Amino acid sequence: MSVHPLPQVAGLLLPPDALAVVDAFRRFDRFRGDDESRRREAVSRRMRGLMPGDAADAVIAEALLVDGEIRLRSKGRFVFFNEGAPTASADEAALLNLIGAMQSADYTAAAEAAIQLEILQARALFSLAFRLGRRLLEGGVRFRPRSFRGTAVTARVPEPRPPRGAPSLNLVEGCGG
Numbered sequence: 001m002s003v004h005p006l007p008q009v010a011g012l013l014l015p016p017d018a019l020a021v022v023d024a025f026r027r028f029d030r031f032r033g034d035d036e037s038r039r040r041e042a043v044s045r046r047m048r049g050l051m052p053g054d055a056a057d058a059v060i061a062e063a064l065l066v067d068g069e070i071r072l073r074s075k076g077r078f079v080f081f082n083e084g085a086p087t088a089s090a091d092e093a094a095l096l097n098l099i100g101a102m103q104s105a106d107y108t109a110a111a112e113a114a115i116q117l118e119i120l121q122a123r124a125l126f127s128l129a130f131r132l133g134r135r136l137l138e139g140g141v142r143f144r145p146r147s148f149r150g151t152a153v154t155a156r157v158p159e160p161r162p163p164r165g166a167p168s169l170n171l172v173e174g175c176g177g
Contacts, residue, residue: 021096025067025092070117074119077118093149099143112146
């Protein structure tokens with residue numbers, strides 16, 4: 001008999017509760033472009049499978065606020081995997097670590113997660129992640145800080161490059177004056 005090690009990615013699969021939370025954010029990312037109500041209902045059904053209805057509604061409301069803050073602070077660079085993917089992108093893993101850190105009041109781990117997300121002004125994000133973490137705890141979902149790590153999870157996906165000769169748009173921050 002021979003023994004073969006499991007592929008490295010096998011140890012990086014998200015547990016069902018973490019996958020449900022990440023999938024909620026993945027759906028938020030996608031519902032901006034098409035049928036929003038259908039996607040919100042799918043998020044609601046998934047969360048209600050994990051926790052009672054009132055707790056699920058509260059988690060979704062808090063998650064939408066965190067999603068908005070991440071979009072504002074990351075300037076659209078947050079990388080989402082496809083819905084249902086059993087592993088997490090580096091950004092998704094950092095978000096789960098941030099939520100876990102705020103559930104445990106581990107501010108060092110929260111700062112590490114914010115740095116990984118390249119969000120330097122994270123005070124509002126910390127506050128919103130704390131509220132989301134509390135709502136998840138009320139629904140029976142707890143994440144440990146720094147528990148979502150690994151080579152497949154932490155690989156950063158490079159930004160796509162436009163094809164040669166394609167027009168480019170460069171945004172400039174701030175005001176002239």
